[in-house]
Amino acid sequence: MVSVGYAANGSSTRSNELGMRPMQEKAYEKRGEQYLLIKSPPASGKSRALMFIALDKLHNQGLRKAIIVVPEKSIGSSFADEPLSKFGFWADWTVTPKWNLCNAPGEDGGKVNSVQAFLDSDDRVLVCTHATFRFAVDRFGIEVFDNCLIAVDEFHHVSANPDNKLGAHLGAFIARDKVHIVAMTGSYFRGDAEAVLMPEDESKFEPVTYTYYEQLNGYRYLKKLDIGYYFYSGSYADDIIKVLDPDEKTIIHIPSVNSRESTKDKIKEVEHIIEMLGEWQGTDPATGFQLVKTPEGRVLRIADLVDDEAAKRDRVSAALKDPAQKMNRDHVDIIIALGMAKEGFDWIWCEHALTVGYRSSLTEIVQIIGRATRDAEGKTRARFTNLIAEPDASEEAVREAVNDTLKAIAASLLMEQVLTPRFNFTPKAKAAGPVEGFDYGEGGYDPNKCNIGFNEAQGQFQIEINGLAQPKSKEAERIVSQDLNEVITAFVQDKTAIERGMFDEEVVPEELTQVRLGKIIRDKYPTLDAEDQEAVRQHAIAALNLTQQAKAAITEGSDEGSGSTAFVDGVRRFAMSVTELDIDLIDRINPFAEAYAILSKTMDENSLKQVAAVINARKVQLTPEEARDLARRALKFKQERGRLPDITSADPWEKRMAEGVAFLARMKQEQKNG
DSSP: OEEEEOOOOSTTTOOOTTSOOHHHHHHHTTTTOSEEEEEOOTTSOHHHHHHHHHHHHHHHSOOOEEEEEESSGGGGGGGSOBOGGGGTOSSOBOOOGGGBTTTSOSOHHHHHHHHHHHHHSSOOEEEEEHHHHHHHHHHHOSGGGTTEEEEESSGGGOOSSTTOHHHHHHHHHHHHTOSEEEEEESOSSOTTOOOSSOHHHHTTOEEEEOOHHHHHHTOSSOOEEEEEEEEEOSOHHHHGGGTOOTTSOEEEEOOOTTSTTOOSOHHHHHHHHHHHHOEEEEEOTTTOOEEEEOTTSOEEEEEEOOOSOHHHHHHHHHHHHOGGGTTOTTSOSEEEESSSSSTTOOOTTOOEEEEESOOSOHHHHHHHHHHHOOOOTTOOEEEEEEEEEOOSSOHHHHHHHHHHHHHOTTTTHHHHHHHSOEEEEEEOOTTTOOOTTOBOOTTOOOTTBOOEEEETTTTEEEEEETTOOOOOSHHHHHHHHHOHHHHHHHHHTOHHHHHHHHHOTTOOHHIIIIIIHHHHHHHHOTTSOHHHHHHHHHHHHHHHHOOSSOOOOOOOOOTTTSGGGHHHHHHHHHHGGGGGSOOOOEEEEEEETTEEEEEEOOOOHHHHHHHHHHHHHTTOOOOHHHHHHHHHHHHHHHHHHSSOOOTTBSSHHHHHHHHHHHHHHHHHHHHHTO
16 A cells, blocks of 8 residues: 655646636636647546636637547536536637537438538537447538537547547548647547547647646645555455545446456446445435445445446436535445446546456556545545556565565556656756755755755755756757657657566666667657657656655556466566666565565655666676775775765765665675575
């Protein structure tokens, strides 16, 4: 279990004079861009941000229509009428009911005619699904949408793969260059490692990035987010009650029927969970919720979204969406789902997202976590729990896999945004001086050392690195500041890097971090010159090798292909050369059921220095005799000064002694490992 605290100062939920929260204001400042990409987490207000931007484009930028495209019908409700003028904006958002095709009856094929009717009408806003929009473009072509705004929600559904119809259509729109596009997503990468857009198309978009850390740190009530990984043996249904607290508002995602964790009978799994919670009292006739009386006498209201009977499931789903019940904390207590209640699902009271089974998609995980990270009065803590079948591997192998996961920001890319502030890497320069607003710890800023400072207001670490190349162009600065996640994601999902890094024991790490990553960056940002491409690469590697908080990471694997070792195999696929760093971030292994739970150490500034020391030590070349001599001198140094030599010290002799200690420790570890 990893627990992370947030300031909860309310800044991300406060509105300006136009009724805009910080993310919305940030996006609205870029409203004049023809192609805009908004990357922000669930509950940050992307839907309303789009309303502000669309109204400006319709009233002030001369566009004739706004077409809002969502992945599924349930998300269409996010774009219902909003009285924006009530909160300070100069217009209200309205959608004529017949033009919200997510609410209209009929199949997508029939709704295509409605798209044509809308284009011929005097009304200005349409909401439809991705499927309806694809069919409409297939039938009518792209020219009929000239001078329209096309807003695509959950943009990670798009792919540059020619087989992805929505991606192909958007590529054609961009090539024709006669529409405006606003793309919105909480995770700008796909689980299948396909690129979302071709590089030449992506370069045309102006990005607006609002991180999970900014969102959570600015909440009013939510102060803690816990992440836990629990391994079990036998059937998960027998052990789930050990991590399920009936007093917490919980969404349970049971495993896919194709996964190892599934019993292959999802209905019985739900029934078993309900039986473990208490005595069934019947069904609420108004909502379809299951009523279950706990041993303590409390009656739980449980929404079953797994039931195959469409009429029952639709009634439960409609009850969950009832706007009159949105602010009623007691409306429902537990939701049990399989494929639903993830993307775009809004239940602000959810405190616990409990997921059974090793998930194969980073994007899916962030969507699930987003269900629990809404801010709500009285909700001070949220948690995400992943209940995973004990791998068919030794406890030591699993321990090593988890430890590698904790060391690899690449493997925990998504969680880095959920849990922690951002890194700001700068080159070591004595003349630079301390950065205003950064806390450099008890020792303060030292011009002779590589300093690590933290800006609490910005939620950002500044770390000085010797010889770090700095970006020169504004575009490279933007990539380093905002898009390193996309760079690292492309790297950790690159098939060549995976195969060479994990299955070729003789591969040289530099072949991956320099050659392969260099090619990825050149392909992704072809307009950058060679110096800026190298600067981006160096910053990506810095982010790859340093962690500012221990975290239980999410990696990608395959439920179908990896069998019962998916967890370990998944880590091995993405940990790459960080597995060579001799750092133990595992605090302890606690008993859990008949298996175990792995808990990590908390990392702080000293832990960061430990990581840096180990990385630097790998570069040191000494004989064993030289190392032992330096280690003896280091002990004398400690007796005199009360501390060991610092490997980041500007004093060459102190640094050399520290290198000797690190080299000797590494040599002993290698001998121990055989």
